[in-house]
Amino acid sequence: MSEERSLNFIEHIIEEDLANGFPKEKLRFRFPPEPNGYLHIGHAKAININFGLGLKYNAPVNLRFDDTNPAKEEQEYVDSIKEDIKWLGFQWENELYASDYFQQLYDWAVELIQAGKAYVDDQPSEVITAQRKTPQEPGVESPFRNRSVEENLDLFERMKNGEFEEGSHALRAKIDMTSPNMNMRDPVMYRILKKPHHRTGSDWCIYPMYDWAHGESDYIEQISHSLCSLEFKPHRPLYEWYLDQVYDPAKVRNKQREFARGNVGYMITSKRKLLKLVEEGHVTGWDDPRMPTISGLRRRGYTPESIRNFWEKAGVAKRDNLLDPALLDHSVRDHLNKISPRVMTVLDPVKLVITNYPEGKEEWLETENNPEDEAAGTRKVPFSRELYIEREDFRESANRKFFRLTLEKEVRLKGAYIIKGERVDKDADGNITTIYCTYDPDSKSGSGTEASQRKVKGTLHWVSIQHALPVQVRLYDRLFTVPQPDADKEKDFLDYLNPDSLKVVTAYAEPAMKALEIGRTVQFQRLGYFCVDKDSTEDTLIFNRTVTLRDTWAKMDTAD
RNA sequence: UGGCCUAUGGUGUAAUUGGCAACACGUCAGAUUUUGGUUCUGAAAUUCAAGGUUCGAGUCCUUGUAGGCCAACCA
DSSP states (O other), rough: OOOOOOHHHHHHHHHHHHHTOOOGGOOOOEEOSSSOOOBBBBHHHHHHHHHHHHHTOOOOEEEEOOOOTTOOOOOOHHHHHHHHHHHHHHOOOOOEEGGGGHHHHHHHHHHHHHOOOOEESSSSSHHHHHHHHHHSSOOOOOOTTTTEEEEEEEEHHHHHTTTTTTSSSSEEOOOOOOSGGGGGSOEEEEEEEEOBBBTBSSSSSSEEOOHHHHHHHHHHHHSSSSEEEEEGGGHHHHHHHHHHOOOOOOOOSOOEEOOOOBBBBTOOOOHHHHHHHHHTTTSSSSTTSSSSSSSHHHHHOOOOOHHHHHHHHHOOOOOOOOOOOOHHHHHHHHHHHHHHHHOOEESSSEEEETTTOOTEEEEEEOOOETOOOGGGGGEEEEHHHEEEEEGGGGOOOTTTTOOOOSOOOEETTTTEEEEEEEEEEEOOOEEEEEEEEEEEEEGGGTTTOTTTGOSEEEEEEEEEGGGGGEEEEEOEEEEEEOOOOOOOOOOOTTGBOTTTTTEEEEEEOOOOGGGGOTTTTEETTTEEEEEETOOOOOOEEEEEEEEOOOOOOHHHHHOO
């Protein structure tokens, strides 16, 4: 957690502020989600930045819901956002809502009108938009721009009282219709929305726009550094302008700074597109293990630590970026390697018969649970004459690079004996149905005999057929086939859905796995990390593959 | 045809503010290994371009080039 690391540009800004006399105890941050969707991997970056800063400087971090648009926002999202942040391991100082400040915002708006800095526009939205023109040419002022303070006050109050229809009036800041920054061309501060709000109910029928609500909320909460993504950079002059209207020099002047959002290859984070995946049934829900949502990653088996470390390693800067998903893989493997008990499961079984092992005999062999963690202890695994091994772990003959079972070479069965392939049975199509081998009774793992210490090139995982526990395994792969599925605006991102993003197989597990609870992660030896899915029933355990192990053999093999 | 922002190995980020371009992931090679995992060692690979200032430029200046953002009563 506290590895030596150079400061990112945001930390440089804070250090500079501190060096210039800003009191450290007045540092305060916030994470401001709009409760209109589920949190995803990109939000995790912002969460990590803000809460990470809170931890680093021992400063409070508020969770503030930006709930100024009742048309899109719901309590359900508030709940899931809170759950996800907590799961990631962060604690907010206060749970707050922009809607808490509606009255204060309204009062300030009245002051702006009185100061001649805001006016009610009676024009429809399309006309206002048209009058703003384009960034290349100056806008045109509204005919209502210069009406009297009294009239504005009256109109605004009547807007508030619900006397007008939606869209018929709006309160606008009077700034500069010729600004090259479109945000300054008399932005709308309030619109009429006759919709119930998830917190304020029907108290209000006018709602503040983002720019008006957000910066002033920062000010009310005395947020010292308001960090957001780069697309808000052009809003900063407006943020400052609004702040100027209400600022008291005795207070902290909140500042907005912008960083580049984090993009991860083969993932999308557009709320609209994510919603489409869910609604059209391309995934099973917001928490489908292939989704980039926090709930999806959680169900997939990612740990909070792995996600935090991922963003820690990714860093923060201001340029567009596309992170290699290999970094995410690495982060999750790195953590899971340390904490996951090892078990043996065969995903694609082929029968192996040990011809010189007595029929009916069984042995319970002691095996370590985690070579990375001695405290994890040991368990017993049943061994018998007939086993399943992985189909790809056998070739009738192979070159020197193939370390696995052949008809010529010896391999070790993990935690058991050294065996040697003898012959195979095949079906009419030439597929191997049974492999016969002999074992060396003196080579038992851990027995200390000379035979047991013999070096063999390969070690295979296996499961005793008569003891095997059938389980369902869901093998997940990336959801899309290209790094940026939504980069091309002409193309539908759905065209890039990976048809093989999920494969379901019946696998055979060692019996001890029966006791695994939902959510638990284990390493299937030599295969990857898997966690127990909530769809598991009393009869059938279901595992999600979080990530495979690194597989240098697969790389060599396909390279040939 | 406006304004703003950003350009450093394959990818993501650093560089004590003008002083030997580094860290991580990935890649490749080797060692270790009862997981082709882990761990360890090593290697290849970087300053968008052209000028300029300077003893010295990733950093400063000029001119380009490329990419991104901005024209919701969304956030």
